[in-house]
Every structure is written in C-alpha cells, then in structure tokens.
Amino acid sequence: MLNTREVDLVVIGGGPAGMAAAAAAAGAGVEKIVLLERQEKLGGILPQCIHNGFGLRFFKEELTGPEYAHRFILELKKYPQIQVKTGTMVMKITAGRQVVTAGAAEGLVCYQARAVIFAMGCRERPRGAINIPGTRPAGIYTAGSLQYLMNIEGFIPGREAVILGSGDVGLIMARRLTLEGIRVKAVLELMPFSSGLNRNVVQCLEDFNIPLYLSHTVTAIHGQKRIERVSVAPVDADLRPVVEKEFDLSCDTLVLSVGLIPENELSLQAGVELDPATGGPVVDSFYQTTVDGIFACGNVVHVHDLVDDVSTESIVAGRAAAAYLRGEIGRNRWFPVKAGRNIRSVVPQRIVAGQATPLYIRACFPERNALLCIGNRQSRRRVVSPGETIYYTVKPEDTATTGGFFTVSLEGGEADD
Amino acid sequence: MTELTCILCPLGCRIRVEREEDGLKITGYDCPRGLAYAREEMTAPKRILTAVVKVAGGESGESMLPVKTKTAIPKEKIFPAMEEIKAITVFPPVKIGQVIKENLAGTGVPLVATAPLPDDDYRS
Numbered sequence: 001m002l003n004t005r006e007v008d009l010v011v012i013g014g015g016p017a018g019m020a021a022a023a024a025a026a027g028a029g030v031e032k033i034v035l036l037e038r039q040e041k042l043g044g045i046l047p048q049c050i051h052n053g054f055g056l057r058f059f060k061e062e063l064t065g066p067e068y069a070h071r072f073i074l075e076l077k078k079y080p081q082i083q084v085k086t087g088t089m090v091m092k093i094t095a096g097r098q099v100v101t102a103g104a105a106e107g108l109v110c111y112q113a114r115a116v117i118f119a120m121g122c123r124e125r126p127r128g129a130i131n132i133p134g135t136r137p138a139g140i141y142t143a144g145s146l147q148y149l150m151n152i153e154g155f156i157p158g159r160e161a162v163i164l165g166s167g168d169v170g171l172i173m174a175r176r177l178t179l180e181g182i183r184v185k186a187v188l189e190l191m192p193f194s195s196g197l198n199r200n201v202v203q204c205l206e207d208f209n210i211p212l213y214l215s216h217t218v219t220a221i222h223g224q225k226r227i228e229r230v231s232v233a234p235v236d237a238d239l240r241p242v243v244e245k246e247f248d249l250s251c252d253t254l255v256l257s258v259g260l261i262p263e264n265e266l267s268l269q270a271g272v273e274l275d276p277a278t279g280g281p282v283v284d285s286f287y288q289t290t291v292d293g294i295f296a297c298g299n300v301v302h303v304h305d306l307v308d309d310v311s312t313e314s315i316v317a318g319r320a321a322a323a324y325l326r327g328e329i330g331r332n333r334w335f336p337v338k339a340g341r342n343i344r345s346v347v348p349q350r351i352v353a354g355q356a357t358p359l360y361i362r363a364c365f366p367e368r369n370a371l372l373c374i375g376n377r378q379s380r381r382r383v384v385s386p387g388e389t390i391y392y393t394v395k396p397e398d399t400a401t402t403g404g405f406f407t408v409s410l411e412g413g414e415a416d417d
Numbered sequence: 418m419t420e421l422t423c424i425l426c427p428l429g430c431r432i433r434v435e436r437e438e439d440g441l442k443i444t445g446y447d448c449p450r451g452l453a454y455a456r457e458e459m460t461a462p463k464r465i466l467t468a469v470v471k472v473a474g475g476e477s478g479e480s481m482l483p484v485k486t487k488t489a490i491p492k493e494k495i496f497p498a499m500e501e502i503k504a505i506t507v508f509p510p511v512k513i514g515q516v517i518k519e520n521l522a523g524t525g526v527p528l529v530a531t532a533p534l535p536d537d538d539y540r541s
Contacts, residue, residue, distance in 0.1 A: 050483040066532035199424035
C-alpha cells in the first residue's frame, strides 16, 4: 500500500509562482502545506537568469534572478508549516486531489490534499516544434537550456552564433554570448516585430550592434557532426520564405528562442479545462481552475513578461486557496471574458461577480492609439505591442452592469510605423 | 543625428538627438525622464553588468557564482570589466551581496555576489 499523507495544500512547482503561492497561503493561515519541486533546488528558472531587471514592479528595486529567488526563499523560511520537498516529481494527480510523488529520499508518496495549486511553469518550444529542415548536427540549443549551461555550468558553446527568435530569452542570450566573447551574427525574427520587451531589444542588441532581421527565418541547417552554417530567407506576408532571396550565415551555434508553452500534463490528468489561447488552465478571479479546489498561477497559466506579475498573481492564488480551505470560496457567479479585435488572450478568463480583478491582456499585433474596451469601460492605449502585457483592473461594480460577459477588444488603432 | 529608443516605459519613444554647436538638440521624447535618459545616453551611458565567476573546488556543489556590478558602470568599461571577471575564482563560503572584487576595471564600482555559496538556502 502506498503511504498516504493528509495535508491541507499541495503546491506543485518551486519556482517563483509556487514559492509565492505557498508563502501567501501560509501567511493566510493554512497549516499543512507541501511544496513539491522536481529539481534539486528551489527557484525554478530564476537562478539561471543572472541578468538584472527583476523586481521593479514587485519590490520597487532592480534585482537579478538569483537575488529575486533568494528573497522568496527567505520568505518561505518564515513558515515552518511549509514542507519543501525538492528532488520530488509528481507522477500522477486525480481530480479528487490525490497527488502521487516519487523522489530519491522517500520513494513513492501519496498526498491527499484538500486544495492544490499548480505552479509547473512552462517549457521551451524545441526545433521539432517549428520543423526546420536540414541535418541534425551538434551545436543547436534552445535559449533557456543554453542559459542554464552557460550560467550554472559555466559552459561556452562555440565561437559564432545565430539566434532564431527575438523572444526575451533569445535577446538576453544574445548579450550573454557577446559578453563571453562569442560573436552573435544575427537575431532572426519571423514576425515583422520583436516579441521581446523593448528594453531588451535596446540593451541586448543595439548596445552591442547585433543585427535584428525582422521577417526572416532559418530555412535550412547545414553541417554533419557540428552545425557549420544556416540558410536564411526573408518571409512574405503569409510568413512563407522567399527562396530567391535566401543567403547563408556561417556559425557553430544556433540558438532557438521560438516560444514557451505552459506545462500542463498534470492539469489535463486532473481534468482541468485549458484555454487554447494561452495553453494554460482557464481560471477565475481567484485563480481557481475549472476543477474544485485546484488553483493555478504563474507561467503554467500564461507566459508572463515579468516575474513580478507572476509573484503578484501567485499571492492571489495562495490567499484564495486559504479562503477556499476556510469554506469562503465555493463556486461563485462569474462572467466569461470574450476576446475581440486584436486580443490574443486575457487572464483570468472568468471574472467573479463583485470581485476586483486585475486582467493580463495580450495583443495579436502592434498598433498605436487604440481604445481598450472592457465591458462598458474604455481606456486609451498609446502603444500596444504583443511583447508587452496590457494591464487593466476590473472594478467590483463593473460586474453589475455587464450583459452576461465581458468583451475585451482594442478598437480604432493606427498601424505601428 | 542619433536615434534612440527610450526604455523607461513601454511607450518606447523614439528620441532624436542632434549635436549642435551649443550642445545637444533632443526631440521626440514625451516626458522629462525621457529627456534625461537621452542626455545621459549621449554623454555618459551606463549599464549594470552581470556575469558568472568560477567557484574553486566543487565541495559547494556549484561550479559558477552569479555576480553584478553594485551600480551601473560606464558602457565603454563593459568589455574591460568582463576580462577581469573571467580571471576571478571565488572560494566558498560567499554571502549574497559580498564584494568579490573592488574597483572593477578602474570604475570605482565593486563586483558583488548575487547568490550565496554554498546555496543551502535553496535546499530543503
């Protein structure tokens, strides 16, 4: 028989989301909390994000990733009621909140939890997800795994690199490679705009004169044992490569920064409904999923630009789980959010009646001077970019005047120059 | 003429700077912070530099320690600073915030640790 332990709350994932949620739940009075992390240490992605720029919103000061993680580790240590289990992997979860884990220290353990918080984060899209033709040589990395190899292991990947994708991790790695003496020949972006933060484009590329090729992609990878060069082509309006304009770039390293996908295998096992727009669970204003007593926060819900927002959102989830355990949150009346013009995703997807709800909104394409319309409210947004979250907080009274749902849209914007 | 993208907020104003006999002519900014940003970028641009340094031994379980310059250093000092950083080996224990090297590349700014060594804090 499996060893079963009854606990109040299981938090799955010890990155920024899980740490903040566990500490918030403990602070709100939850007594028996287990925080599960499959890596050997807490922090998730933060320890390898050695660059600065974290914490400006949450702590009002500029920190590096390891410093940001350290603050939350100190916070966790204030609460002896949180049991941290590192090196522990969740093997199975049920809708009844049974969580089966495996770890070297304790073998198989089953937790029967009264509430669960999902904080599994996201993972990188690999080469296979974008089907780049060519050979399969050494020297091809996803940006995040290269970041781990360089910053944690101290590994130098090569001498000349090409980066495909201008997401934030790709931009950060362009600078990191340059600082370590690797020549970054180009950052290629399929779309006509960068999907990264403006400050990263400026401080990671422009500072080091690294060329950014918008509307370009890799059409082939060459090299037998080691990558030797890539073929690159501009793309047309339908994102198809214009082969007549193809050219080659020699390189011994190709870095892929082509998107992040929330990691939701456990969510599916538990029967949680996912939102196709975010790839993460559908959540309400309390970050409760569609399964009773299962909450979710952080990058497993939607991929964030800033860890600060992960912390803020995870504190909401942790406190809500505590309220759920006290019987204060049942199934509340809620209104669905409907995405209108130029809206790719909105989180939370369900606004609880009478509940102030900060929305995290992502646009499909860049534009200027658009009117953000939410239910009956409007606010002007001078600049809209898919790389930057749009923030809007729904007021409690706004839910009284809605016609059964909230439509979110951007109207009347002008094309970005 | 130089064109800068302001990084202080998501507006990303495109600021134009022209050198004239009586100084800089700065246009295209939207707020006083943008003006100050452009002026500093044109006269004395500064950046916080982050990197990793080697850890001696291996008893602590870590091969690298993350570091940063305590405050921003002049942009032209970034590569000289990296050369000094690459030559450093640290010996545990190290406290978070501890000075790893004073006066990095002659900037007057110290290099400090951004994580503790050993990182027992992280383990359960």
